[in-house]
Amino acid sequence: MTPLADGPESTTLSPHVRQKRQRRRAEILHAALRAFRENGYHATTLEDIAEHLGVRKTALYHYFPDKEAILYACHRESLGEIERMMKSARKLATASERLAYVIREHVRIMTETLEGSPLAFEVTAFSPDRAGEIIAARDRYERWLRKIIDQGIKDGEFRAVDSKIAVFAVLGAINWIARWYRPEGTIHAPELGREFAEHLVGGLTCG
Amino acid sequence: MTPLADGPESTTLSPHVRQKRQRRRAEILHAALRAFRENGYHATTLEDIAEHLGVRKTALYHYFPDKEAILYACHRESLGEIERMMKSARKLATASERLAYVIREHVRIMTETLEGSPLAFEVTAFSPDRAGEIIAARDRYERWLRKIIDQGIKDGEFRAVDSKIAVFAVLGAINWIARWYRPEGTIHAPELGREFAEHLVGGLTCG
């Protein structure tokens, strides 16, 4: 019994057990991210994820109510990091500095936390209610990026580009990392972040 | 009978019938691209595709041996356009001009021919043999792009960037179009191509 599944990691669990449970949840998310990276959400089976952990697929149901909940948890974690990053970007003064910082940090999140998993690719996999939340958070991020660029234009740092299009270019370059980046490859994450920042910010400053 | 399915649109078909058959194949590909754009390859059912055509799913088997073959045909068509574009880019002299042209044309292909369908997202859906051909063509395109950038660096037009990373930034921005572009939206394809070209080429020239 005890189909706790998910819910508030709340009550009546001894600290030790609760810790262990949370660690296992993290391991499952980790394995899921790797699997999603290889094959995408739909083509990934629960057995693929379980196999990474040396366990049978039914064991996963002790931690998540269904497959979608795993994808959802991955998104939540990812969006949380993005929002933390948005806050810490406040300390930068100019639009160029801020945008460069955001690009470097987003690249770092993609490569470190997500292992380059193409989370942003899988929005359509959610049932309507959950999709709403994810899409809202994504839109908030996009609008925030757009404001940075508009500010840069107003301050004369950037050319008078269409900021909507520019944001899509930036996010496209970053999200696409999921399609080719491999942690064990020759391209290293910090350099990747720097190069992307120079390329994408540079394209706005010069004319 | 006559399970011709695919194969060389070759023999023993009266011209009129052959033409009609090819038109139907094109219609199927068209419908498939639209469906793939909405939901991705795996989440798209043969019935989804058939519905667009007002026909039952089993009818599709008269034109393609299986679902994967439909995706394969979409890729072939897309890669054909890319290769034509590569040839026509020869007439441009400088690396900047050539790269800008390629970006504008690739954007046009994404928005017009493919209706913004995320073909490049679905490479992992193929069985090994077919995957090889698609990946080889994609790699050829990437190497060709990289040469343009390396030439630009040598000629002093571009900064001394890592051309591999720069190519990924360019392709990421372009392929990501599939995730947000809608033909009926406010952003128009030609402007999109121009903005992308200025942004992504500009990021290499200035510094």
Add this chain to the structure above:
DNA sequence: TCAAAATTTGAATACCTGTTCAAATTCAGG
């Protein structure tokens, strides 16, 4: 108009995978 060919259909099949559940196993902690 008519026969042969092409196309479409509907029913049936087979397989895959997400999910449930009760039983077995492992673990926590006094």
Add this chain to the structure above:
DNA sequence: CCTGAATTTGAACAGGTATTCAAATTTTGA
């Protein structure tokens, strides 16, 4: 240790969907 809780397991179920195939329908071309 020992007991109850937590975790894992294996078997079975359920729903969906790609695929097959023979029959029905439509189209071709003379």
